[in-house]
Amino acid sequence: MAGPAFRAAAVRVRTPATSANLGPGFDALGLALGLYDDVVVRVADAGLHIDIAGEGAETVPRDENHLLVRSLRAAFDLLGGQPRGLELVCANRIPHGRGLGSSAAAICAGIVAARAVTIGGAERLGDEALLELATELEGHPDNVAACLYGGFTLSWMDGGVARAIRMTPADSIVPVVFVPARAVSTETARGLLPRTVPHVDAAANAGRAALLVEALTRRPELLLTATEDRLHQEYRAPAMPESVTLVNRLRADGVPAVISGAGPTVLALAESGAADKVARLAGEGWAANRLALDAGGASVLPLA
Numbered sequence: 001m002a003g004p005a006f007r008a009a010a011v012r013v014r015t016p017a018t019s020a021n022l023g024p025g026f027d028a029l030g031l032a033l034g035l036y037d038d039v040v041v042r043v044a045d046a047g048l049h050i051d052i053a054g055e056g057a058e059t060v061p062r063d064e065n066h067l068l069v070r071s072l073r074a075a076f077d078l079l080g081g082q083p084r085g086l087e088l089v090c091a092n093r094i095p096h097g098r099g100l101g102s103s104a105a106a107i108c109a110g111i112v113a114a115r116a117v118t119i120g121g122a123e124r125l126g127d128e129a130l131l132e133l134a135t136e137l138e139g140h141p142d143n144v145a146a147c148l149y150g151g152f153t154l155s156w157m158d159g160g161v162a163r164a165i166r167m168t169p170a171d172s173i174v175p176v177v178f179v180p181a182r183a184v185s186t187e188t189a190r191g192l193l194p195r196t197v198p199h200v201d202a203a204a205n206a207g208r209a210a211l212l213v214e215a216l217t218r219r220p221e222l223l224l225t226a227t228e229d230r231l232h233q234e235y236r237a238p239a240m241p242e243s244v245t246l247v248n249r250l251r252a253d254g255v256p257a258v259i260s261g262a263g264p265t266v267l268a269l270a271e272s273g274a275a276d277k278v279a280r281l282a283g284e285g286w287a288a289n290r291l292a293l294d295a296g297g298a299s300v301l302p303l304a
């Protein structure tokens with residue numbers, strides 16, 4: 001069978017940062033944030049050329065091991081074949097290894113770009129297949145679901161197949177992130193989790209995760225209770241003690257704060273009007289970044 005044909009024009013893809021877990025929704029809940037990586041992908045006659053500016057420019061490989069390239073390659077395989085050459089220009093703003101979904105953003109950018117530069121790509125690789133492939137590359141669906149769909153997502157595995165639904169978070173919620181300078185890889189943070197947990201803790205998280213869906217979409221006044229977690233944050237404290245201390249301190253002051261994803265970033269879900277107070281409560285040594293909620297998820301944009 002003949003391989004696919006590719007567009008001569010470059011495509012630009014923008015992918016949002018994401019915060020997974022949100023307290024009790026381990027590997028299930030995700031929130032898309034208004035902080036973006038941008039990549040321009042062009043099919044070329046030969047070779048692989050990668051330009052990187054911003055986060056990771058000094059550390060990520062500029063070859064076939066680059067996560068974006070691995071994701072492009074995996075998607076091109078599903079689309080029917082590889083282009084002869086590729087040129088990528090990456091503008092990275094999402095910090096790496098901080099719990100803000102940088103790997104999910106790179107993976108989703110790669111597969112969305114591969115689909116966009118392939119003629120007939122949308123017919124060959126539908127949105128459900130995109131989620132499945134992204135989940136396979138990332139290892140769990142929570143960040144990639146929020147990254148692809150935007151908003152607030154609930155994802156799950158159904159017989160090995162990733163599924164997700166998208167909800168709209170209450171627009172009075174203002175995400176405030178506190179990003180430590182030091183990275184903690186997701187691999188390290190997952191390695192700290194026990195193989196089994198007490199039944200009472202699992203039951204508490206199930207109830208809180210269900211409540212969180214209501215709190216984040218309709219009743220933000222319930223967010224403090226709804227973001228309580230017993231399944232991952234304390235187990236991860238040895239790798240991010242200052243972050244867990246900040247979470248506990250903010251919560252004691254009534255702020256719904258959690259470890260974002262696998263950490264070490266702290267995410268506070270402030271009510272609009274209270275974001276400045278949250279920043280002050282964190283105290284010295286913590287820089288607060290107020291972000292918007294992202295509604296649209298991964299997008300193919302016009303070239304600037």
Ligand SMILES: Nc1ncnc2c1ncn2[C@@H]1O[C@H](COP(=O)(O)OP(=O)(O)OP(=O)(O)O)[C@@H](O)[C@H]1O
Pocket residue numbers: 018020037056060066067068090092095096097098099100101102103104106143184185186187260261262263
């Ligand atoms: N834009 C990118 N280009 C290339 N590689 C990337 C990019 N973003 C992330 N990566 C790779 O992913 C790694 C970070 O992934 P990791 O899962 O540890 O953390 P995270 O995705 O930032 O946080 P979390 O999964 O907790 O939200 C980086 O060290 C790098 O190897």
Ligand SMILES: N[C@@H](CCO)C(=O)O
Pocket residue numbers: 020021026027028140142143186189190232261262
């Ligand atoms: N649910 C994942 C998110 C980070 O990728 C974790 O906490 O390990």
